[in-house]
Amino acid sequence: MKHLLSAADLDAATATEILDIAASMAAVSGREIKKLPTLRGRTVVNLFYEDSTRTRISFEAAAKRLSADVINFSAKGSSVAKGESLKDTAWTLQAMGADAVVIRHPASGAPHRLANWVEGSVLNAGDGTHEHPTQALLDAYTIRSRMGKIDGLQVAIVGDVLHSRVARSNVLLLTTLGAKVTLVGPPTLVPSELGEYSYDLDAVLPEADVVMMLRVQRERMTDSYFPSAREYSRRYGLDGARVRRMPDHAIVMHPGPMNRGMEITPEVADSPRSTIVEQVTNGVSVRMACLYLLLGGKHS
Amino acid sequence: MKIYIRDGVIVEKGQEDRLVDTGGLVALPGLVDLHTHLREPGREDAETVLSGSRAAALGGFTAVCAMANTSPVADTAGVVEQVYRLGQEAGLVDVQPIGAVTVGLAGERLAELGAMADSRARVRVFSDDGHCVHDPRLMRRALEYVKAFDGVIAQHAEEPRLTEGAQMHEGTESARLGLTGWPAVAEESIIARDVLLAAHVGARLHICHVSTAGSVEIIRQAKARGIRVTAEVTPHHLLLTHELAGSYDPVYKVNPPLRTERDVNALREGLRDGTIDIIATDHAPHAAEDKECEWAYARPGMLGLETALSIAIHVLGQDWELIADRMSAAPARIAQLANHGQPLRPGSPANFTLVDPAARWTVEPHGLASLSHNTPYAGMVLPGRVVHTYLRGEQTVADGKVTK
Amino acid sequence: MAYAKTVLSNGDVQRVVDRIAHQILEKTQGAQDVVLLGIATRGVPLAQRLADRILAFEGRSIPVGTLDITLYRDDLRQQSMRAVGRTEEPPGGIDGRRVVLVDDVLFSGRTIRAALDAISDLGRPAVVQLAVLVDRGHRQLPIRADYVGKNIPTALSEKVRVKLAEIDGVDEVQLEGAPA
Known part of the structure; x- marks a missing residue:
């Protein structure tokens, strides 16, 4: 190669x-x-x-x-x-x-x-x-270490998919390795061309083995991708209540740097389900x- | 076939002072390009009126309309007269300047359209090409104002708020490549608005480089309603598609962007049925440093003059009547160039080009006459080759070589 | 005419391993402080067999580790990319121990040089020795084995192919090549 x-x-x-x-x-x-x-x-x-x-x-x-x-x-x-x-x-x-x-x-x-x-x-x-292919590889490595496999897993990638090189590389790599990837976020930030998608985070969580949160930049707000940080967090942020809807074995990932309080709460980021430091x-x-x-x- | 010429005009047999025997070649009226960027004044490193004229003559053209986005912008009588004079000096094709619609192409206030119309350059086509006249009130005024001298506004249809940062056609490929999309609706919404404005004020409207199936449909409906709209399509939009951006080679970056195969098919159909009136090259030379860089930093545009006829033959077949209309008669009519686009018969100016329909040639970027090399057809084998071109009876191209 | 000559057959290989095990016991006062490090790929089962024999002969359990030297090779640029195997330190590590490296064939000595580099990154043994099933000569470095199962004189153009039951389903050593 x-x-x-x-x-x-x-x-x-x-x-x-x-x-x-x-x-x-x-x-x-x-x-x-x-x-x-x-x-x-x-x-x-x-x-x-x-x-x-x-x-x-x-x-x-x-x-x-x-x-x-x-x-x-x-x-x-x-x-x-x-x-x-x-x-x-x-x-x-x-x-x-x-x-x-x-x-x-x-x-x-x-x-x-x-x-x-x-x-x-x-x-x-x-x-x-x-793209950011080495980030996808380290995410795949982290998933494999935690879950023992990648093939057959349900992976949700949540947030600003449109502007995310991490999301693009992960969709390609994880799909190649046999995972089923669903992109989640508001329609303004989730291009339907990239694969399976959903606008409803709460509907996706109960089936997810891996939830990968993407960084959402506050500047997107001024471009009218969504109305406010508060509304974004309410609809697509990962907090304790949402984590409890996930299967017990499911993990939470984030490529960093995080916007704590925006796409992820500190409680979730620092929980044992979080793989952020391992990543x-x-x-x-x-x-x-x-x-x-x-x-x-x-x-x- | 024999063409008899006297004093630059085609005459009856016996009255000639010179004779051209076409041999086995196809005689077409001299081609007319309604959309050429000659880059002079301002970017003489990319193209000059002379080098662009050479490229045009080699492509079978006898007239080109030079777009206004030079530096300084062709928004005054002085600049359009300068370009006109440079064209006369080159003497290979008639260079007809296009005037800017707004001062500095800024889209804020009208340029002195009447002064350009009254100048020695006799400007009749006005365009802010490269920029859309997006303010609806300003567009309405421009359409109305040029009626006084039977001018036409050639609109670069691109809603600027929908194309901020846009790099390529918005669709599967832009999503995959992470390049900001240029949605079809940004073109179609402006065309829809402008045909309605043209109808409202009873003006003529020309649409530059139509690129989407939706645009073709809107223009088709407008024409059916009797609205005086004409439209052009570029050779590259008739042939190339957005997948080419996958290499990230900016030689494929152009505005409007390369679209989908479905769009290409609709454009071809529109060109055949007359919804789209003409082929115009949008010949856009760029210096190497503006293309040999990252896609996002590259300037949009492609060379077109020397390859346009071959692409037309490739797309339309050897339908010489159709090609003569779409590449000569119709563009001359839109640009009001009375001495061009005439059928080859006694009384017409002796502007014509002789084409070898059986020849095939390989596009070699450094073999082109243009000072720039940004052709998207490098390495492609194209049908049809211009052998001789005549401007008012004077040979500008002989055996595939420019005469001056 | 190409040929393949069997040098050691099924039972021979195990007899040679037994002999090496005895030699190690002899030279190391009953294998005191000895750890075995098998060099991937075929040194690994050989090291395990030696440990098994030493256990059978003396009742002493010897720690066994594996060493993959791919990342220490000096010929990476000349070859297409090699897969990387696992390195596993023996239980208790190698510091202060008597490390016996185990490999199937000793040839140029470059593998052993790489293995010595790898060992020095893992720790600091008291002594490093080398045990090989076959020594075929043609050394390119000043390296020799402490325990040799069988010396096989070869031409440079010949190949020594070692098969072990754990990997290849059969114990066998063959000499392959074309006569000059």
């Missing part, structure tokens, strides 16, 4: 392999010496056009644990901020001998463009409102697995 641009690039066998490798990586993360020599001498560039300290640190830790050289290329204060084009930046990275470029970009499809201009592997770390931990292992998959072998 050369690039990881979309969760659609992964078939069930490859996705499962990544999750299995991630489990091996997780074992390494548990021991005293957390480092592996696997990618020694290889260069990974973190090219971040958006502030996302969490994701950048997660990729940086993953690359460093595999002994890769890591170069952080933040768009702020760099030539990029001075108007250098993505193509020119790509040539710079090429000249630096980047074996892999991890890119976070506000424009959908920017990683696809970059892949045309560099010889190394391109790993999509979130592009606009398109962050699993992120490093999954990203190690992805880097290994892209760089740990010869490309035919």
Whole structure:
């Protein structure tokens, strides 16, 4: 596999392999010496056009644990901020001998463009409102760890699906892995083209094995996607009462950062059903697995 | 077939001072493009009146209407006369400037439409193309005002509030690709409003680059009610669909966006039955840096002059009468270019192009005459090739090469 | 003409394992402080068999772990991507212990080098030794085995194929290749 641009690039066998490798990586993360020599001498560039300290640190830790050289290329204060084009930046990275470029970009499809201009592997770390495949992989990993399987599970993805790259990648990946995904939210934020959907959270909860809450930005309110934060929370927020309508084994996920009190109450976020902290931990292992998959072998 | 020419006009046999033998080639009246972006003044790195004229002649055109969204905007007599003069100097096609409807294309107050009409450029078509004249009251006034000199408003139909941040057709693909959608209703609602306005004030209305099945239906109904509306469709909307955005290559980014196969079929049907009057290229050259970038940051538009006829042949077949009407006679009539679009018979200006219908050619972006290379047809094999083009009896294209 | 010659057949393999178990007991004062680390894939069942034999001979239960060295290989770039197996430390860990690495075939020595790197990331054993079922020669690194089941002289072009009942359904060692 050369690039990881979309969760659609992964078939069930490859996705499962990544999750299995991630489990091996997780074992390494548990021991005293957390480092592996696997990618020694290889260069990974973190090219971040958006502030996302969490994701950048997660990729940086993953690359460093595999002994890769890591170069952080933040768009702020760099030539990029001075108007250098993505193509020119790509040539710079090429000249630096980047074996892999991890890119976070506000424009959908920017990683696809970059892949045309560099010889190394391109790993999509979130592009606009398109996709965030490693987030979907770590969510799948978390689900598998908690539930023991993914195939056959009912997964509800709740909130601002329209603007969510996490939702798009999760729909593709979890469906590939055999889950039945239902998108839930107000009609203004749930495009019917993406799959099964419902506008009624309370009708979906009793059947759900996994409830994945998406971040809802308050700015959406001014764009009339919904009337007020209060009305949104009342109709689509996950609170204790709604959690009690879920099956006993069901888990609650959130990709972070959370708007506590908006889409999720603190009581739910901090409950034992919540996997939010595990998701962050699993992120490093999954990203190690992805880097290994892209760089740990010869490309035919 | 032999064409006899004297002083730039087609004459009867025996009166000619020169003779053109068409051989096995198909003779078409010189093509007329109602919708061309020549980029001069302002973006001479993307196209100039001269380079655009070359592309036009090579595409079989003898007249092009130059859109007003230059820098400075063609909203005064001075700018339209400059473009007109540059066209004369190039001397390859008649360049007929289109005037802006509103000052600076800002959609706030009318430009001096009468001054442009009275200028040496004799402007009759006015358009804010690239922007919609969205204020209904301003649109009504513009439609009314140009009646004084039998002008026409060419509307870029796009309700701006419904297309804020829009990147591509709103549908399955935009949802999948995470690109903000440009819904069909944003075009259709403006067309519906404007045909009613045109009826109300008894004015002529032209609709630029119709792109949806719904628009075709609205125009069909308006025409049936006797409303004086004309419409154009671009070659790319007759052929390409929104799935192409999946590569995120902005060469496929255009406004209005590529639509669905259903829309393409409705546009073809509308073009055949006359609901859509003409093919217009919306030739939109862009410098490499405006296309070799992220989709959202790229400028919309595609080259069209050199490929339009081939796409028309591909879509309509070798129906030369239909092609001559949709690409020459009808656009000349809408633009009021009396010297163009005439049938090839004695008395008509000797504006024509000779086409090899059997030839097939491969589109090579860097082989085109345009200064820019943003053709969506790169690598495609297209039917029909312009061999010679004549403007008032003067050869502008000889054996597929431009003469100056 | 390609050929496949059986070097060790069914009963031979178990006899060789028995001998290695005896050697380990001999050289380590009854396998004191010994832990066995099988290198994936076929070193793993071999390590288990050795532990079983030592238990049978001496009544001593030896901790067994598994080591996957994929992530320590120095030839990743030359090969297509390899699946990663599991590494499981033996109960009680390896710190201060006498670790006996177990593998099926000793060839270039690169696998063992990777295994030594992996071990040093896991902990700090007192001694590391190496037991192999077959030594076929052609070393590329200064590495030798402490316990060798059988030395098999080979040509570089030949392949040594080890089959074990736990994985392959049969115990057998074959030499494959084409004569020069």
